Amino acid sequence: xxxxxxxxxxxxxxxxxxxxxxxxxxxxxNPEQRAGATAMGSPLLIVAGAGTGKTRTLVHxxxxxxxxxxxxxxILLLTFTRRAAQEMLSRVERLVGAxxxxxxxxxxxxxxxxxxxxxxxAAGLASDFSIMDQAxxxxxxxxxxxHSGVAAKNKRFPKKETLHYLYSRHVxxxxxxxxLLHEEYPNFVEYEEEIAKIWADYTGxxxxxxxxxxxxxxxxxxxxxxxxxxxxxxxxxLWDHVLVDEYQDTxxxxxxxxxxxxxxxxxxxxxxxxxxxxxxxxxxxxxxxLDFPGQFxxxxxxTLEQNYRSTAPILECTNTLISRARERYTKELRTxxxxxxKPWLVAARDEAQQTRFVxxxxxxxxxxxxxxxxxxxxxxxxxxxxxxEIELARRKIPFDKWGGLRFLEAAHVKDVLAFxxxxxxxxxxxxWYRILMLMPGIGEQTARAAIGSMADMAWTSxxxxxxxxxxxxxxxxxxxxxxxELLRVGAAPxxxxxxxxxxxxxxMYDSLLREKYDRPEPRLADxxxxxxxxxxxxxxxxxxxxxxxxxxxxxxxxxSGADEEDDxxxxxxxxxxxxxxxxxxxxxxxxxxxxxMARALGDADEEEEERRLMYVATTRARNHLFVTxxxxxxxxxxxxxxxxxxxxxxLDRGVRDTMERVALGENDVPAAELAPxxxxxxxxxxxxxxxxx
DNA sequence: TTTTGAAGTCTCTCC
DNA sequence: GACTTCAAAA
Numbered sequence: 001x002x003x004x005x006x007x008x009x010x011x012x013x014x015x016x017x018x019x020x021x022x023x024x025x026x027x028x029x030n031p032e033q034r035a036g037a038t039a040m041g042s043p044l045l046i047v048a049g050a051g052t053g054k055t056r057t058l059v060h061x062x063x064x065x066x067x068x069x070x071x072x073x074x075i076l077l078l079t080f081t082r083r084a085a086q087e088m089l090s091r092v093e094r095l096v097g098a099x100x101x102x103x104x105x106x107x108x109x110x111x112x113x114x115x116x117x118x119x120x121x122a123a124g125l126a127s128d129f130s131i132m133d134q135a136x137x138x139x140x141x142x143x144x145x146x147h148s149g150v151a152a153k154n155k156r157f158p159k160k161e162t163l164h165y166l167y168s169r170h171v172x173x174x175x176x177x178x179x180l181l182h183e184e185y186p187n188f189v190e191y192e193e194e195i196a197k198i199w200a201d202y203t204g205x206x207x208x209x210x211x212x213x214x215x216x217x218x219x220x221x222x223x224x225x226x227x228x229x230x231x232x233x234x235x236x237x238l239w240d241h242v243l244v245d246e247y248q249d250t251x252x253x254x255x256x257x258x259x260x261x262x263x264x265x266x267x268x269x270x271x272x273x274x275x276x277x278x279x280x281x282x283x284x285x286x287x288x289x290l291d292f293p294g295q296f297x298x299x300x301x302x303t304l305e306q307n308y309r310s311t312a313p314i315l316e317c318t319n320t321l322i323s324r325a326r327e328r329y330t331k332e333l334r335t336x337x338x339x340x341x342k343p344w345l346v347a348a349r350d351e352a353q354q355t356r357f358v359x360x361x362x363x364x365x366x367x368x369x370x371x372x373x374x375x376x377x378x379x380x381x382x383x384x385x386x387x388x389e390i391e392l393a394r395r396k397i398p399f400d401k402w403g404g405l406r407f408l409e410a411a412h413v414k415d416v417l418a419f420x421x422x423x424x425x426x427x428x429x430x431x432w433y434r435i436l437m438l439m440p441g442i443g444e445q446t447a448r449a450a451i452g453s454m455a456d457m458a459w460t461s462x463x464x465x466x467x468x469x470x471x472x473x474x475x476x477x478x479x480x481x482x483x484x485e486l487l488r489v490g491a492a493p494x495x496x497x498x499x500x501x502x503x504x505x506x507x508m509y510d511s512l513l514r515e516k517y518d519r520p521e522p523r524l525a526d527x528x529x530x531x532x533x534x535x536x537x538x539x540x541x542x543x544x545x546x547x548x549x550x551x552x553x554x555x556x557x558x559x560s561g562a563d564e565e566d567d568x569x570x571x572x573x574x575x576x577x578x579x580x581x582x583x584x585x586x587x588x589x590x591x592x593x594x595x596x597m598a599r600a601l602g603d604a605d606e607e608e609e610e611r612r613l614m615y616v617a618t619t620r621a622r623n624h625l626f627v628t629x630x631x632x633x634x635x636x637x638x639x640x641x642x643x644x645x646x647x648x649x650x651l652d653r654g655v656r657d658t659m660e661r662v663a664l665g666e667n668d669v670p671a672a673e674l675a676p677x678x679x680x681x682x683x684x685x686x687x688x689x690x691x692x693x
Numbered sequence: 694t695t696t697t698g699a700a701g702t703c704t705c706t707c708c
Numbered sequence: 709g710a711c712t713t714c715a716a717a718a
Contacts, residue, residue, distance in 0.1 A: 109708045214708050281706060381705045411710080443696045472696080472718080549708070575706045597705060613706080
């Protein structure tokens with residue numbers, strides 16, 4: 001998708017790609033963008049505001065490098081998501097032709113993964129390691145937590161999620177445990193020693209089980225570059241140019257990786273916007289942008305301030321919103337897109353009315369000729385779209401939901417994957433435990449005994465078969481042994497039938513699923529989809545690594561396959577919307593407590609990040625922006641309902657003045673729904689009468 | 694002793 | 709809806 005609205009500028013593909021000294025494709029760039037695309041001879045920092053053609057500049061830079069004689073495979077393009085990488089590569093391809101396809105690219109983690117498979121064995125890392133996702137890592141942390149015994153003695157001991165969170169922050173921010181505890185968990189300061197022990201246990205277990213977590217991917221990459229000069233030379237010698245997108249969202253470790261890769265030759269370009277830094281929770285720090293010129297001497301800085309995306313009224317609103325930020329380094333954005341309507345600030349009575357407004361408006365705009373794929377509904381957290389999803393389904397409006405890792409986090413998907421994992425890595429005790437606990441008659445004790453017994457037998461393939469289960473688990477044991485034998489039969493080294501393995505697992509697992517849930521159908525459908533995805537991978541290892549590193553963005557996404565062509569509305573978390581743009585953007589739940597989220601309040605830095613996040617969300621809009629908030633926001637999920645009836649604090653008077661305020665009428669809601677009249681009917685009494693109770 | 698079901702608790706963002 | 713905790717059942 002071009003950053004420049006189609007009606008005003010020719011699309012990239014309409015411009016013939018010619019390799020002269022000054023390629024024609026650069027004609028479509030403004031002077032700053034052009035400088036960003038062509039500056040050579042020094043490290044380059046491009047500070048680019050929202051909608052200023054940052055991606056466009058980066059794409060043209062890659063094209064320019066290729067046209068200047070750099071071989072495509074000698075260019076490394078690090079992006080935040082796989083989607084962003086693919087989009088850029090396909091745009092490069094349009095500019096320079098098929099050779100653009102050979103540009104190396106992906107996420108930091110994905111690139112680390114490829115490097116470690118190649119260079120890890122030379123540094124003592126077995127090449128067939130398995131990648132753990134966050135939940136796996138937490139589960140493994142739990143093993144050590146239980147083992148230590150402290151958790152049982154102390155009720156207030158940190159949960160496995162917290163232990164893992166602290167560990168991950170330690171690795172990514174390079175802050176000590178002591179420091180982190182005092183800063184974020186003063187109530188756990190007394191457990192510093194115990195936590196350190198559990199971390200050591202965790203590290204040992206990963207090593208024993210040949211497991212690698214997300215943080216290890218970055219850490220091992222860093223260590224190879226810093227501690228193994230011979231390998232470092234090989235790795236940094238792979239690429240002549242390194243380009244990094246979304247630099248504001250990288251962390252201290254990633255900065256070290258870049259210094260290792262390009263510190264010597266300085267052929268590095270980073271692009272970022274401090275106003276859009278929204279991943280501090282993952283250890284990202286805008287210090288990376290601010291300190292870049294110091295770390296890469298001779299850095300040239302190019303600033304992009306001309307916004308091509310949004311209309312003037314929308315930009316006025318978003319500029320005001322971000323002007324409240326405590327710290328800012330980039331200047332205000334300008335736009336040439338005069339005219340257009342002000343953003344709407346829509347007060348709905350409650351969630352139902354908010355939902356109705358969004359659905360109605362989408363249909364109206366669609367009838368006016370705006371395709372669904374040019375519209376998006378954004379929100380702070382994944383669960384906030386639940387009501388809207390039901391309504392959209394009811395009205396048969398197709399949508400993709402981005403963000404959240406729901407699909408792969410679902411218990412039934414993880415269950416099936418656990419089988420594949422133990423085939424791939426028989427020492428994966430977390431997966432063994434998960435599988436064993438599924439079986440009727442096997443509980444915690446039996447599962448642990450079985451795992452212990454297998455460990456004693458050095459995890460040989462028949463180890464589980466030789467485990468002697470207690471009587472009540474005999475049936476379960478027998479059927480599991482049978483299934484595992486069946487799965488191993490076809491497990492030739494070149495086995496490409498991952499989806500066949502899943503089918504075999506399901507012969508047993510589906511019946512367990514049917515017993516466990518009253519409505520198993522959607523879960524069974526998820527497993528069907530899992531099989532479809534699996535069929536696209538050449539090997540089990542490739543499949544398992546890919547889903548850990550590049551989780552499918554949503555279930556709809558998978559069901560429809562190639563979705564780019566379909567006319568489908570997008571629902572997305574604000575985080576997942578970064579880097580994208582739409583003609584029409586709805587931001588729902590602009591309520592204090594939801595956006596910003598309640599738990600971010602009380603910490604000034606977190607609150608600032610929430611503000612930037614709202615800035616990211618609102619700057620996705622090209623022509624129409626609707627911000628909605630229900631006046632009554634019940635939290636009905638729990639008994640103790642509380643009401644959040646305050647408009648988001650970020651939409652202060654000054655911001656509201658840039659918006660068109662709209663109050664939805666009551667007329668579309670039957671009055672009875674608002675305040676039910678009292679009645680003398682006693683429902684309980686009627687029921688008792690009917691059943692004679 | 695071990696498993697299982699019921700009741701109670703809390704729910705963010707992502708590689 | 710998923711996870712933990714606690715008590716009853718096998």
